[in-house]
Amino acid sequence: MDLIPDLPSGPLDVYRKQASFNWKKMKLFLESPEDIEIANEAFKYMEEEPIFQHPDRDLTLEEERHLTFQRMKKVYNSDILYPDDLFMNRNKHRVLNNVISLYDWSLLARKSLLIEFPMGAFLGLGTDRHRKFINSLMNREIGFAFCLTEISHGSNTKALRTEARYDIESESFILHTPDFEAAKCWAGCLGKTASHCLVFAQLYTPDGVCHGLHNFVTPVRDPQTLQPYPGVTIFDMGAKIGLNGMDNGVIMFNHYKIPRENLLNKTGDVTVDGKYVSPFKDPSKRFEGRVGITEFGVINLTKALTISIRYSAVRRQFGPENQGEIPVLEYPLQQYRLFPYLSGLYVLHCFSVKLKDRNMSFRLAVMGGSEDPDYLANFGQEIHALSCFSKPYSGWMARDAVQESREACGGHGYLKAAGFGKIRNDNDANCTYEGDNNVLLQQTSNWLLSLWVARQRTDFTRFPMGTVSYLNQYNKYLNMKWSSDTFNRNLKDEDIIQTCLDTYCWLVCWLCKATSQDMETLKSSGKNKFDIKNNCQIFRAHNLSLAYGERVFITWFLESIKEADVSLQIPLYRLLALFSLTRVLKHVSSYVEGGLINGENVVITNIEEHITRLLSEILPDSVSLIDAFAPPDFFLNSVLGNADGRVYEHMYRKMLTSPGSVTRDTNWQEMRYNIPSKL
Ligand SMILES: Cc1cc2nc3c(=O)[nH]c(=O)nc-3n(C[C@H](O)[C@H](O)[C@H](O)COP(=O)(O)OP(=O)(O)OC[C@H]3O[C@@H](n4cnc5c(N)ncnc54)[C@H](O)[C@@H]3O)c2cc1C
Structure with a gap:
């Protein structure tokens, strides 16, 4: 626990005291002590180095690039940010990259693209004759x-x-x-x-x-x-x-x-x-980028939600008569806008850590060469399908969370010093590079639909990560119906999560069936393959990819909760129940179309009641839940999101000390009220 410094006291203490768990324990659930130690050292180094200080004015394009380049050189020359064992220790590499990303995405992109990315390409696609390039890269020539x-x-x-x-x-x-x-x-x-x-x-x-x-x-x-x-x-x-x-x-x-x-x-x-x-094809390389980019969303969600939740906990508007104003976080509507993303952050974090581990196991198995080729092919297909889902999903979740967070902070959220503009603009590119999100997502549904066609002769348990094993029971799931008792009021959070998982099994099976049927209909009407595929995207294939991936998100986070300290399990189950219910609710039109709901809407009402209950239960934990993720203030770089919660003091200081804020405009003579009158 000594590894994790205490947070400064201030207006956020009110919520921190209400938390049902120890936030430092939660941090240790999210990160190992070794990772925290590596990150702490890197945080301290960057915070103290003059080159990493935040400029107090807007830079020109040329200045910004120059500074980023100089910072990149500093990174490469630093034993802390770029230790000798970096490439032998992939976890250290991941943690240090996350620290750099929390600081500035351009710096990470420069550092990765200029030297590390080509190094990976030479090792993966090159041969001995390219060694000279690797040597020149290592010498930074x-x-x-x-x-x-x-x-x-x-x-x-x-x-x-x-x-x-x-x-x-x-x-x-x-x-x-x-x-x-x-x-x-x-x-x-x-x-x-x-x-x-x-x-x-x-x-x-x-x-x-x-x-x-x-x-x-x-x-x-x-x-x-x-x-x-x-x-x-x-x-x-x-x-x-x-x-x-x-x-x-x-x-x-x-x-x-x-x-x-x-x-x-x-x-x-x-x-x-x-x-x-052409000697052979190496299947091991193609997923690496997307697996890594999935984690980028975690960083952007962390920053946006730290700012919006902390700010909402101290910003007061309205209140019951004669009882003073209350923090805007107390409003269920504000909670509904932010807490599903908070739960998404937890789910996405655990998913991306597991995906990286599993991708690494896959790559080692490919390199080892002793595994059964069928096993490797199945493993590769699953990683491919998952990363084609998770890269878009994480970019979109961050995109939506940043926008909601900006609005949740009202007018002050629009200040540049609030930090949302940079997070939003930098995250935006994740939705396009390494494969446009909407195009990439089609690969996941293509795979699922090809499995569906072969369902009668396939044992789906042969896929090592188990992400489609339930397709073996497609008949059972397709016959499923929600009763008026489904999601009933007395259900515990663990049972809610299980019911959501069953719903997803139904949804994937039904979307596979419905998409395939639509394709058959289009085929018999004379449409070509190209048109058939495109005409099934909007309401079917796109949702199929989402449903498949959301189910894996829930399953993997459930695994993580079961390994967590018991004192953390109740708040974690709440988060997962909220995530699952809010995501399940987004697919309602399919439940109606596919006959999962028959007639009554009572199940939807049950879901809504559970969501409302969960929001109020998560409220006292919310500040501590985000504290467990939050980076140091220097990295958040937002007047609204500091750990001490003293929002107005930070705003005051920032406004007063910003160059030019209290002096006359340099063009003041032309800005005087001497506009010639036409009269
Ligand atoms: C910041 C940034 C950095 C980049 N860095 C690099 C780099 O280092 N190297 C590099 O080579 N490239 C890079 N790119 C380019 C990036 O990889 C491409 O922009 C990306 O692959 C998408 O291609 P596109 O721009 O041609 O979009 P298009 O393919 O033209 O897509 C345009 C729109 O049409 C839609 N669309 C396309 N096809 C379909 C379809 N079949 N069905 C439905 N909708 C469809 C897409 O969803 C998208 O909305 C970078 C891009 C950005 C923004």
Whole structure:
């Protein structure tokens, strides 16, 4: 417990004293003592280093990028933020990345993209001949950008048009951008800094055959002068709505030659005389990014909810007659706007930790090579389906929570110093990069629907993570009906959660069935495969992906609760019951359509009553529940969310000390009331 410093006393004490559990114990449920120790050291270091101090004025684009770059160098040179054992200790890497993300997403993106991401690509897709690049990266002599997206194509990667044609005579690939629409764009660190790119291009052998997208190590700038090489045109994409410490750029190649060896050739190569050879495909790499991005939502939810819950606990408006004003957190409506996201934060955190662990087990199994290939294929499919769900879900949950939190803080929430603007704008990009959310989510339903088609000859328990084993009992679930007693008033939270899980089993089975039937109907009406798939997305396939994933969220958090200290279990069950009920309620139209509800709406009333009860039970715990997640004030960087709850003192100090706040405007002479009259 000494690891976790006490919180300063102030107006939040009222709620902290009401908590039914020890918040430090809760923190230890969320993070191990080792992780807390690593994070504490990093927090202290960054808080004390001059380069990490928050500027007291808005920076220009160039200043912001320069500062972020200098900070990145500081990170790389720090034994605390970048210790020697970082790559051997993935957990340490995760914790330190989280600390950096809490501080600034641009810094994390720069640090990851320029050096770590290419290192991963070389280890995963490269071979011995690329060792020189790894050495240069380790010596910090070069830096990379990752170039996949083109001006006219992003999600549809098959349609990308950058070409890499092999030339036997010079033993090189000739990279070419046919026109501006095929220019690579959005690549982070490309605008001003990267010396090399990992370029995805269509590989053509001299016989004119296209072998699809391959990855090419491409030097684009002189690392010393930062001038692009002849044959390469680069331009910067300019200011964005967030992540402005990062320089996203556009690049075009004009018959630009790179050595044959620069092809990352683990999954496919071209011989000196121009023959294409492909030894095998490595399935272990493709999920890594999305698994990691799932955790990004946790960071943004943490920041937004720390600010809004603490502020709501001290902000007073209205009250019963003659009894003074009450904190806005006391209003059930305010609780309903914030607590489901608080429960979502707990659920998402536990899910993303488990997903990372399971992904790591999968990758180790692939590398070990001794596992049954069917087992690996099933494991890989499950990880893929889950990460294609959880990356969008986490970005969207954070997006919605940040907006609700901003509004929950009223006008003051709109101040830049409240912090929501930066969280919102930086989180926004998570919904698009590493796969647009809506496009990605389709992969989860595609997989589920393919399983459904094969349901009569499949044993669903063969999937190692157990996320679809209930499909074995699809007949039982499809016959399920809610009775007027379902979710009855006397149900305990554990039983509520179980009923929600059963409801999700019904929902997934029914959505699989209904989507497949719709597809059959469209097929018999003469629609082609493409149209059939698209016409089943809105009310069916999209919801199917959500239902599948939400059920896994609940199941995995339930596992975590059972491992928690008994003193924490009641508040955790409450959170999970609230999460489950509010999410179950969002699928009501399917229950009506699919006949789960027959006639009476009493079950919905029961659910609403339970939600109202849970909100009031979570209220006394709410501040401590968010304290267990909250970063130090320096990292939250919000006048509304400090741990001492002294909101108005912090606002006063910030406003008074902001440059120019109490002086006359420099243009004051032109702002005097001497507007010429037309009269
Ligand atoms: C901050 C940031 C950093 C980035 N960094 C990089 C980087 O380093 N390297 C890189 O290569 N790229 C990068 N990107 C690009 C990013 O990966 C792409 O923007 C993303 O893959 C989406 O592609 P798109 O922009 O072409 O969207 P589109 O594919 O054009 O999608 C546009 C809209 O159409 C919808 N849509 C598309 N297809 C379908 C469909 N089949 N069904 C239903 N709806 C559909 C999408 O949901 C979306 O709403 C970055 C983007 C951002 C914002």
